[in-house]
Amino acid sequence: MAQATLARARPGAGGPPSGAPPKRRRRAGWLLLLAPVVVFDVLLFLTPLGKLIGSSFTGGAYARVLADPLVTRSLVNTLSIALTSTAVTVVLGYVIALVLWRSGTVMRVILFAVVLLPFWTGILVKNFAWAVLLQDNGLVNGFLHNIGLINAPLPLLHNRFAVIVGMVHCLLPYAVFPIFSSLAAIDGRLALAARSLGAREAAVFRRITLPLSAPGISAAGLLVFIISTGFFITPVVMGGPGDMMIANEIDYYARQLTDFPGAAALAVILTVLVSIIAAVYQRVLKAGGQHETL
Numbered sequence: 001m002a003q004a005t006l007a008r009a010r011p012g013a014g015g016p017p018s019g020a021p022p023k024r025r026r027r028a029g030w031l032l033l034l035a036p037v038v039v040f041d042v043l044l045f046l047t048p049l050g051k052l053i054g055s056s057f058t059g060g061a062y063a064r065v066l067a068d069p070l071v072t073r074s075l076v077n078t079l080s081i082a083l084t085s086t087a088v089t090v091v092l093g094y095v096i097a098l099v100l101w102r103s104g105t106v107m108r109v110i111l112f113a114v115v116l117l118p119f120w121t122g123i124l125v126k127n128f129a130w131a132v133l134l135q136d137n138g139l140v141n142g143f144l145h146n147i148g149l150i151n152a153p154l155p156l157l158h159n160r161f162a163v164i165v166g167m168v169h170c171l172l173p174y175a176v177f178p179i180f181s182s183l184a185a186i187d188g189r190l191a192l193a194a195r196s197l198g199a200r201e202a203a204v205f206r207r208i209t210l211p212l213s214a215p216g217i218s219a220a221g222l223l224v225f226i227i228s229t230g231f232f233i234t235p236v237v238m239g240g241p242g243d244m245m246i247a248n249e250i251d252y253y254a255r256q257l258t259d260f261p262g263a264a265a266l267a268v269i270l271t272v273l274v275s276i277i278a279a280v281y282q283r284v285l286k287a288g289g290q291h292e293t294l
Contacts, residue, residue: 056268061261065253071266073242074249078270081160081235081245082228085167089224090217092168093175097216098209100176101183115176123170127237130166131157134238162238167231174227175220182216183209218285222278229274246270 056062065071100111118126133139136153144150156162186209194204232247246266254263 052264053268055261056264058261061259061265062269064259065262065265065269071246071249074244074246075269075273077243078229078245078247079273081163081167081231081243082225085164085171085228086221086225088164089168089171089175089228090179090221093172093220093224094179094213094217096172097176097179097183100180115173118170118173123233124237126169127166127234130162130169131238134162134165157238158240160239160243163235163243166234166238167228170231170234171224171228174223178220178223179213179216182213182219186212218281222281225281226274226278229270 096111096115100108100115103111134156135141136157138156140156141150141153144154190208191204194208199207229245230247231245232251235243235245235248250263250266250270253259253266
């Protein structure tokens with residue numbers, strides 16, 4: 001007992017073992033682990049990005065592309081189509097996530113498989129499938145004609161409506177999963193307590209479910225918007241000449257005009273514009289108390 005007391009009283013007896021690595025060694029270990037990631041990003045992301053930015057400043061590319069009225073129209077199309085697709089995708093994603101959250105185990109697995117289905121096929125295949133459905137003699141117009149709602153085919157293809165339909169189909173999983181994660185984190189006892197106090201289902205949803213799932217909604221909205229600004233194939237297959245987005249304009253400058261500085265300038269403009277919108281969005285969410293999940 002006396003030896004144990006002396007051991008506890010001896011300086012350094014209760015500290016870390018003598019063989020423990022110092023802080024510098026641990027920090028060097030972390031840096032060594034991060035080195036492959038840093039090298040990967042520098043070689044495959046930062047270096048091409050730097051060359052792209054450098055190329056955009058040659059030959060007055062910015063003045064040339066900003067003077068092009070087609071570029072302005074493409075930018076307006078990109079923002080309007082992206083915002084509309086984001087709104088529709090988030091609303092549909094919330095409904096699907098809510099059904100997933102309230103479903104049983106078997107039904108949830110089936111619904112998850114349906115939600116993941118767009119990931120299993122290429123975007124070109126999905127677009128051509130929608131083109132078959134929405135064309136003048138397609139299944140949608142044929143069904144509407146057979147039930148007597150229309151006498152002539154509706155213009156459902158090669159317009160902005162078709163572009164938004166194709167984009168929403170591709171973007172839906174990116175909205176469902178963040179929203180479902182926020183719904184799954186809600187304590188079910190809150191709704192039970194509210195119902196026990198006489199709250200109706202609409203009040204439970206409005207005062208408990210919707211506010212607590214707001215971080216997932218905001219995260220889904222930001223993710224979907226950023227992805228939607230870069231769509232290229234969908235406007236070509238399903239849109240008309242007036243529905244081209246900035247990615248199509250970049251392709252036109254690079255392949256048709258062989259103006260690589262102009263294409264680089266358009267890419268930088270799109271990146272800066274989306275970054276500003278995302279920063280403002282984050283600032284608004286921070287002011288509203290929704291920044292914890294972003």
